[in-house]
Amino acid sequence: MKNTKKALLALVLVAVLIIAACGSSDSGGTSGGSSSGGTSSSQTGGSGTSGSSGGTQSGGGSQPAQPATNFPEKPIELIVPFDAGGSMDALGRIMASKISEFLPNNQTLVVVNQPGGGGTVGLTSLVNSKPDGYTLALTPTSPYITETFFGQVQYKHTDFQPIIKLFQTPMYMTVKKEAPWDGFADWFEYAKNNPGKLKVGTIGPSSEGGLAIQDLMLKHNLNINLIPYNGGGPAMTALLGGDIDGAIVTGPSGKSAEDQIKRIFIVAPERSPSMPDVPTMNEHPDVDSGHVHFSGILAPKGVPDDIVKILHDAFRATVDDPEVAQKITEMGVDIVIGDTAEYQRISDETAKSEEALLKQLGLIN
Amino acid sequence: MQYLDLSTLFSLDVLLAIIVGTFVGLFIGALPGLGSQIAIILLLPFTFTMDPLVSILLLLAAYQGAEYGGSISSIVLGIPGTPSAIVTVFDGATLARQGKSGEALGYSLTASLIGGLVGGLALLFLTRPMAKFALNFSDPEFFLIGILGLLAVSALSSKDFVKSMIFAVLGLLVGTIGMDMFTGLARFTFGRPELMSGVNLVPVLVGMFAFTELFKMIDEDMTKKFVVDKKNVRIRLPRTNLGSLLKFSGLGSLIGTGIGIFPGLGGGTSSWFSYVLAKKISKKPETFGKGNPEGIMAPESANNATVGGALMPMPTLGIPGASSIAILLGVFIIHGIQPGPALFTKEPALVSGLLWGFLLTSIAMFVLGLFVTGFFSRMLTLPLYWLVPVLLVLSLLGVYASKGMFFEIWLSFIFGVFCYLVRDLDFSFPAFVLAFVLSPIIEESFRRSLMLSNGSYAIFVQRPYSLAILAIIAIILAIYVYRKLRRNESPKEVIDEQKPA
């Protein structure tokens, strides 16, 4: 009696395990990736099974040759290569909340955080995943282009298929309200006449804003002390505390004490639509230094063109949606959409100019 | 104070959010490896469709709940559930193994409540003035505070001073792994991109405390259970000598609040500092580590007060005092609310709801804690051969859940094996962890100070606050040397922190 009961229980358990096993190989769609595919695509190289074992789909292969007219058939994974709660993450989630309306089959977009290495870990994972359109990443310029020149990441910007350029996060030279400069011209004059006196805070060692200023310094023989900080927050604290004379940080996303600061210029070639009164460096006749920093959606190279188009259209429509657009602009982020070809073009251009600048600064060979 | 309006607070949504948040936080915090950050991240997606006040309170409740939940695991299992609960293991788990887990939990919960309330009150009344004060602190001060922290580390050394220092230096060294923020140089990353942002605290924590403890359990007779007597497992609130214990709780709360304000220092640091200080002012310092409730009250109050402290710079400076708070910032932004000083004037109802709501979260944590703790304590009555596999699995997955990097599981496990092998050799694990946490603060602040001063070392003595901290350091060193000279064979303050039993 007891033995049969035990045997029965054991059988039930084995059955449960088998069902769980079958369930695990296509992972119920909640995480948008299968069990095996999931882990392998979140690693870098290692045992070399990246993106190949099991694959990222439950049924049917999606080899690039197939006309994937029914794309997407399951949730799409959007890698955000930064921590949850950060601005990239927020952007991703805002879009994810609305994009189902614009995706065929009303499929969903699932945000997956893969922080690390300033964004490079997430992008490394993207580059190793299957180019079937089900794995994408939302990334700024830095890990996508800038970081590739230092020889410490395993990919080049050409390993990615740009889908759509979405945002530009303008960086402003922010100073205290009492500071004696009101625009780029006086600040520039001061910098020229007072070598070594100015202290300007930047984010990280080779941030986009920092590089632009270094370009300016190089071309005009300026001597400015650049001091890297761990983020906009610490830089702003240092500014308010008087440690530094200026900080190159993003615009008002609430992280600044608005009534204590003013923005004297934007470190970009064009003015930002969200702050049209702030002049750019390049308006000065002698200056041509502003850099553009953009964020967009990438996929690994090899995604078929029709899928690229479907994704591009969906994201464009999402960001055009007034509700989404409003939330994004309130974050201080500019929506400047560029289609697939434009994104590719600007990526190549930026890569070229940044590589040249880095060489000039002596940072790479 | 125009923000005394409580009407927004007592709506069903808010109260429900606080209860659910606390419960989730308690549960997640109690699991080794999963800490307050995971609890918040877990609840994050649910908040997108909720009203902002409700969202924030949900997450704050989870944060508070997790801070106490971590202590449950520390006391009951000897495995810290959160980084800030490491210190609770020293006296808490010891007390539990003496059969008094109910009491230990009682001390912990009461202390957590006090800490949470003090933190909340500080948040309510001191946020504005504190913010101005915090602006005066800059890199030179951070560096010196870091050094002060290292001194605290030396106070926590085990019997063998040199060996403890070895581990402290090791901790500092491991803290340098990753990309240097000033030059972009990849240090000790051995080509692995996962290490570019450094080693994270969770794998270190789980490896050093969870896996080690589990291996120790495997060593023993696995049919045994920790506690056979089910009676002592129910939580017991402290009744006797509550007065004197309150002193320690108060101390811990103050330290916790103060430390929470500084970005980069969190519950881990505050619980340590308060433990060290509690030991210094205690009448019976030699009983610390053997089950002295004072050693539970101080750090427990500290880690809950830190939540309040960490929240303080946010409304005024828009700067989070801890990474979990940074996530809260994100929630604000997603809901279209700009954190910053303008918040007080633009959204007074939200702010008042937030500040008072925070106090409520502490109370919720206490009440729910009373109910939930009993359930967890029952884990102690499971025989080891069933307890260990669960904990092993949860630890492994907990590390993975933290950042989603499989690599970290290996890191943590291998580190755990190493720590287990050296456990009885009088090296100091706490020294390692504290040094590890302080390392980036020390190095970055130092280098940045020199960049700010154009290379001049004078910056450390020119600033008033730097001088003050330098003075404190000098005094501490002087006292130490003086004591050593007076008693030739001075028995160093000994804590057997690696073996709570």
Add this chain to the structure above:
Amino acid sequence: MSYKKASFVALLCLLAVGISFLVIASNWTYRTSLQNVVSPKLYPMGLCTILIVLCVISLFQTWRRKEDHVIPLPNVKRTLSTIGLTVAFLLAWRNIGYFYVFLALYIFLLLFVYQSREQFRKIWWANLIYAGIIVGFVWFLFDYILKIRI
């Protein structure tokens, strides 16, 4: 193993780490375009040096120690089995997939290792149920609620 011997081994290992890290750090090259940057090699190399010195001191102290005691190592087999099973589990999960299957197997085998022969035979079915419960709990917590890709 005796305390002294074990300490020797540990300290020697740490000494090796210190020396090798020092060498690694000294070979780093970096470039910077910023001013007044303290070398990123300074701090790590300084720490390595201190580590080496401390290890030498401690080795000396250990050598001079009069008191020694034995550190018991009971159940080495169990510990090794646990390590082995864990490594196998992690490798299987990473390279083959089928997480839940291997998880159940892992738990079950651990129980096999931890219980005595007779005990195991008596309650093997309870062990299976237990494994099932854990697997279910893990699925519920990590997959369903936390939505973590496993």
